[in-house]
Amino acid sequence: MEFLAEYGIFLLKALTIVVSIILVIAGIAAVSSKPKANHDGYISVNKVNDDLDDFKEALEENLFDKDELKEMAKARAKEEKAKAKEEKIKAKAEKKANKGLTKKDEEAKAEAEVARKRVFVLDFDGDIKASAADLMREEITAVLTMARKEDEVVVRLESGGGMVHSYGLASSQLQRIKDKGIPLTVCIDKVAASGGYMMACIAD
Numbered sequence: 001m002e003f004l005a006e007y008g009i010f011l012l013k014a015l016t017i018v019v020s021i022i023l024v025i026a027g028i029a030a031v032s033s034k035p036k037a038n039h040d041g042y043i044s045v046n047k048v049n050d051d052l053d054d055f056k057e058a059l060e061e062n063l064f065d066k067d068e069l070k071e072m073a074k075a076r077a078k079e080e081k082a083k084a085k086e087e088k089i090k091a092k093a094e095k096k097a098n099k100g101l102t103k104k105d106e107e108a109k110a111e112a113e114v115a116r117k118r119v120f121v122l123d124f125d126g127d128i129k130a131s132a133a134d135l136m137r138e139e140i141t142a143v144l145t146m147a148r149k150e151d152e153v154v155v156r157l158e159s160g161g162g163m164v165h166s167y168g169l170a171s172s173q174l175q176r177i178k179d180k181g182i183p184l185t186v187c188i189d190k191v192a193a194s195g196g197y198m199m200a201c202i203a204d
Helices: 001-032 048-063 067-101 103-114 132-145 165-177 194-199
Strands: 120-125 150-157 185-194
Touching: 048 067, 120 132, 120 165, 120 194, 132 150, 132 165, 150 165, 150 194, 165 185, 165 194
Parallel strands: 120 150, 150 185
Antiparallel strands: none
16 A cells, blocks of 8 residues: 555656646747747739739630640740831831930930839728728838839728828828829729728829
8 A cells, every 4th residue: 555655646746747847848839939020021012914914824725725825826926026026126226316316315215215104002901090001101111112203003992991190190101102293093992981081082
């Protein structure tokens, strides 16, 4: 009986030690797996033109047979070849026309030709506190480092409204785009009430 009692006490001590070790390991694992606060913002850029080309290719593959696809590929190649030839002729003609221009004039002309209108699309999904305003501020800051006056910013806005001061801050972020002379368009799919309406009113 004495042996059994001692053995029982030993088992309890061993179990206590094992449980303690498991708890310590679990605590360390929980702390290490906790997501660290990331103060470095990031921006995700999706080129809509590339997406549309992918959709078009996927549709073509499903709608046309192999022979039709081959014919289409040949026609595209022919078109691209003709376009390249046309651009070559155009470049030669411009070279002749630019003979009398100064280097500065040539650079200005080249810049004007390269400049293509770009559209920057931002999303704002508003809650009562306009929590997305901080993120939008960072996005607009990033866009304004690259946007030119010939570009455009489109904001897809959804909001039922909320706190006046929070939506006032969000509106002031949109005003920054207007202050730079960049056209601003706000698109509303479902609702932009109260503070959301105030934001929308800033757009062109």
